[in-house]
Amino acid sequence: MxxxxxxxxxxxxxxxxxxxxxxxxxxxxxxxxxxxxxxxxxxxxxxxxxxxxxxxxxxxxxxxxxxxxxxxCDTQRECKRYPINLPVVLTLFQPNGKKITGVMHNVSYYGAFLQLRGGHVSAIPSSTEELSRLRMFLYYKNPIVKQTDENGSVVASPESNPIQQIEFIPKHMMQSSQVVGVGGCFKSPNGEQLQSVQHLVEFARGR
Known part of the structure; x- marks a missing residue:
């Protein structure tokens, strides 16, 4: 083992x-x-x-x-976060709350880093302490993994539920005059959400 x-x-x-x-x-x-x-x-x-x-x-x-x-435990450790460039929508306070648009720039099995610049981005507090008290909900479209059939033609994998929603817990942030960067973790994903996170990481890993 x-x-x-x-x-x-x-x-x-x-x-x-x-x-x-x-x-x-x-x-x-x-x-x-x-x-x-x-x-x-x-x-x-x-x-x-x-x-x-x-x-x-x-x-x-x-x-x-x-x-x-x-x-x-062993003494060695690896850090695995994968680059990705995926459009996302973040809502504040509740699933249908204030909407902020941006891009997911890296992802792991535990969380992601988001670069936010559109919508109600000014609603994000300026301090990490205030940020940590916010509830955030992350929405993204499951990336389509293209496959080939027996003839070598490219086919798209089927999507049963392309829009994914998972609660996002902010942990740290970086701010400039136009962009807010937020890093955080995925909160307690259920079975379907866990599969979505795994799909997202596999997509980023295979790019």
Whole structure:
């Protein structure tokens, strides 16, 4: 089995593998930083090893979740964030709140970095402290992965629900006179949203 890397938040050397009856995920035993959900143990460890030092997390471990195993960590760590250029709409306070338009510039299994410049961009507060108290909802169109058929012709993959919506937790920001950059994490994606995030990362990874 894959060996987990040390925690990127606190350098903790012990990791806990949990199962919530649907997904597996890794948690640092020292600080509680949580990894991305996966359908099997090995993939949960892969996603934990790819996470960056940015404070991306999903949620606090619930008492009802089952502890599968305790593992000692390796000392090496990788940072995997992938460049992408995807139009997005961000709403403030609630799903149908004030709309801000922009572009997603990088993505990981945990979150993304957004460059915002249109709509109600002036509604974004100027301080990180105020920003962290906002609820944000991110909308984007699932990128179409083009495939080829047996004749070599390009065909587009089918889209069951092209517009994706997921709650976005802002963590840090950069501001200029015209553009606001916001980095943050995806909050507790459900099954469909998790598949959407995985699709997004695979698309960015394969570009």
């Amino acid at each position: 894959l060996i987990p890397k040390i925690c990127p938040n606190c350098n903790g050397s012990r990791a806990l593998l949990y199962f919530d009856a649907i997904y597996y995920y890794v948690v640092c035993d020292q600080c509680g930083m949580t990894g991305a959900r996966a359908l099997n143990e090995e993939e949960a460890l892969v996603l934990w090893n790819e996470r960056s030092s940015t404070s991306f997390t999903y949620e606090v471990v619930q008492d009802s979740n089952k502890l599968v195993r305790v593992m000692s």
